[in-house]
Amino acid sequence: MPEGLEAEIWRRSLDRLVGSTITDVWADGRSADPGVSSMLPGSLITRIDRLGKVVLIATDGPTVGLHFGMTGRVEVHGVAPIEQLEYASGRDLAEWDRLRVWVDDVSTSEPPALRLNDPRRLGKVSIDPDLTHLGVDVFAIDRSSMERATQSRRSPIKSLLLDQSAIAGIGNLCADEVLWWSGIAPQRPANSLTHTERAALVTAIRRRMPIMLRRGGSTMGMLSPDVRSAAGPCQRDGAALERSKVGGRTAVWCPDHQH
Ligand SMILES: [Zn+2]
Structure with missing residues (x-):
């Protein structure tokens, strides 16, 4: 979508x-x-x-x-x-x-x-839509807004990234992409992320979103639809990518470098 x-x-x-x-x-x-x-x-x-x-x-x-x-x-x-x-x-x-x-x-x-x-x-x-239920826009995310979005949230980080009331604008493909870049497994509870991991996630969002934007959309990341359907291998370490259901959505992720 x-x-x-x-x-x-x-x-x-x-x-x-x-x-x-x-x-x-x-x-x-x-x-x-x-x-x-x-x-x-x-x-x-x-x-x-x-x-x-x-x-x-x-x-x-x-x-x-x-x-x-x-x-x-x-x-x-x-x-x-x-x-x-x-x-x-x-x-x-x-x-x-x-x-x-x-x-x-x-x-x-x-x-x-x-x-x-x-x-x-x-x-x-x-x-005149009411958009007050939406969280911080994905292109405006920073460390403090990520901390506010994740603190005291036990849901998987992947689900939190898709929760438009927490962060608005991330869909399934981008969520997998930024988690792949930041080395965080999709099923990790959001509130278990360390300060360093949150910072890595913010960096991944801020760096990768503009690159995918220039390339023409969310399908133009490292986890392209071809890579997703073939489930790998991981471009970073060659491991076989896994497909898991996280919060009802398919997550494609690398068990080798995402923890
Ligand atoms: Zn990997």
Whole structure:
């Protein structure tokens, strides 16, 4: 599913719409809050933000939240900033569209300035979303916020990384990736991490997330989908990677260097 990395790539692509006025909106009523199609036309896009996996389109009227669910993807003026997500269907049907937004000078016969396509329809489009339940954004994590997030939490560190109320924007692939880099086993209780391990985890997040961002998304790490499906070998020590269920999700990790 799309992670904070993909949301950040889409946020950056949508940035070009700042300063445009929304002229037309079509929304799938099963995915979009009431009012998305009626309240937005005439609004000036003032800013594109992101918190965790949610992209926020601020206007001089309401703010629109794009929530991508399992399979949501964005096109900007007919171009997909992320061409093919590993977890998404290879097909792209108009009937899977959940939101189409046109701005000034783009006629409705042209591709929309923003198109949200979501085959499984688990994403949504919200008006003025309440995001107070989300934790610190993954791109803003530092040692003190990691300490606050992990202290007195006995859940596995992998589950904590996926808990959006603790740290917002890390998905399954990135969680495995940063744990691999920091040498921490996914099932370790979060509150058992030493000061040094927490620091290593923060360093892994701060270093690896921008690298995966430049490469084009969360599938572009050391534990790529090919490596994950073949379960190894570990690129660091050659050990056979293990696949375990941690908190109901598949964790791919190295028993040799992750403890
Ligand atoms: Zn290893």
